[in-house]
Amino acid sequence: MMSLLNLGITLLSFMIGYFVYSWAIKAGILDTQVVNSSEFSITSVDFIWLFLVLLTGFFLSTLLAFKYGKRYTQPISDLANVIQQIQQGNLSLRIKQPHHDIPHEIKSLIENFNAMASQLEVSVKNSTVWNAAIAHELRTPVTILQGRLQGIVDGVFVADQALHQSLLNQIEGLSYLVEDLRTLTLIENKQLRLELEQTNLKDSIEKCLQMFNERFQFKKLNVLISLTDDTVHVDIRRMEQIFIALFSNFLRYSNAGQINITTVTTAEHWVLTLEDEGPGIDESHIEHLFKPFYRLEDSRSRLDGGTGLGLAVIDAIIEAHQGHIYYSKSKNLGGSCFTIQLKVQADLSI
Structure with a gap:
């Protein structure tokens, strides 16, 4: 000009x-x-x-x-x-x-600023919601621990093995909550580091199932598996974290009956399918299923030790692997069906 x-x-x-x-x-x-x-x-x-x-x-x-x-x-x-x-x-x-008409540079500045402001607003809102949710989650176990320990000090409760086990369960719940929050924070800030290796996940699935074997039998859950021997490029520790979280959910929500765990490998994808005979999930909940702190049945989840972060962590880890997780109604058993799809050879930069 x-x-x-x-x-x-x-x-x-x-x-x-x-x-x-x-x-x-x-x-x-x-x-x-x-x-x-x-x-x-x-x-x-x-x-x-x-x-x-x-x-x-x-x-x-x-x-x-x-x-x-x-x-x-x-x-x-x-x-x-x-x-x-x-x-x-x-x-x-x-x-x-x-x-x-305005200059291109000024227009680009305005667009970038509006995008930054929108992201900042969402981050602040999420932070507020998360702080409230975390405080809500911590209140119950901390109150229980404080009450039981105070009772022991005052001589109201006898410090026997059952009470010790109850206190230990509360502490384990807190440790799970802390680890889940840590994982979600790392993924949200793009700081999660995946230790990738070519792995046969059949061995990992069977190892994690063995951890739940007695509890599945106690709840009369019969697990049928059909697993392939193909390898996938994944972080084995994170994948085992996913399997444990899924098995915990089935143990918590499934009715007595059958659970099917199958894997299929195509030229491009490794697919894991888990089905049960549980009540399933109402369609009104599916949209929010993988959001943090979302519970289908709040009171029941609390009694069973759920934090509302399990599925959110699973979804975040799978997304970090450039994979997908889907929920649908099981056509074979009538209950829930979770499907995990991962690339056989994924080019991951995380």
């Missing part, structure tokens, strides 16, 4: 000079001998020409400044105002795109 302004003023200077000196010569105000003389002198015509050039340049610059200056100053002024409001806690404010 400044280059065009300079070029325009230069051209106008020559044009004004041509017309001024032509007029002065024709009117007899300026003698041609003076023009052709080698001696330097400033005439009244020169002053007229300089005055007209300066006057034209001033009006042209002022016109362009008023016309185009607002294109820059108004968005920047709006940006400064919104920043001030956001500093005061009003995170919902955004900069409106001006109706008139």
Whole structure:
């Protein structure tokens, strides 16, 4: 814009000079001998020409400044105002795109700022919700621990093996909650490091099942497995964390009956399917199923030790592996069906 302004003023200077000196010569105000003389002198015509050039340049610059200056100053002024409001806690404010044309750089700045403000608002809201949810989760086990320990000190409770086991269960629940929160935080901040290796997950599934064998038998759950021997490029520790969380959910929610665990390998994907004869999940809950702290039955989950983070952690870890987890109604058993799909060879940068 400044280059065009300079070029325009230069051209106008020559044009004004041509017309001024032509007029002065024709009117007899300026003698041609003076023009052709080698001696330097400033005439009244020169002053007229300089005055007209300066006057034209001033009006042209002022016109362009008023016309185009607002294109820059108004968005920047709006940006400064919104920043001030956001500093005061009003995170919902955004900069409106001006109706008139604005430079590409200013437009890009406004779009990036609005995107940053939206992300900041979501982060603050999530932080508020998470803080409340975490406090809610911690309140029950901490209250129980405090009450039982105070009872032991006051001689109300006898510190026998059953009480010790109860206190240990509460502490284990707290440790699970802390580990789940840590995992979700690492994934959300893109700091989760996967120790990837080519692994046969059949051995891991069978190892995790062995951990639940007695509890499955006690609840009369009959587990049928059909597993392939193909290898997958995954973090074995994180995958075993997923299997344990899924088996815990089946133990918590499934009715007595059968559980089917099958794997299938295609040219591109390794697919794990888990089905049960439980009550299934109502369609109204499916949309929120993998969100943190979401419970289908709040009271029942608390009694069974659930934190509401299990499925959220599973979904986050699988997403970190560039995989997917789906829920559907089991066609074979009528209960829940969870399907995990992973790439056989995934190019992971995490």
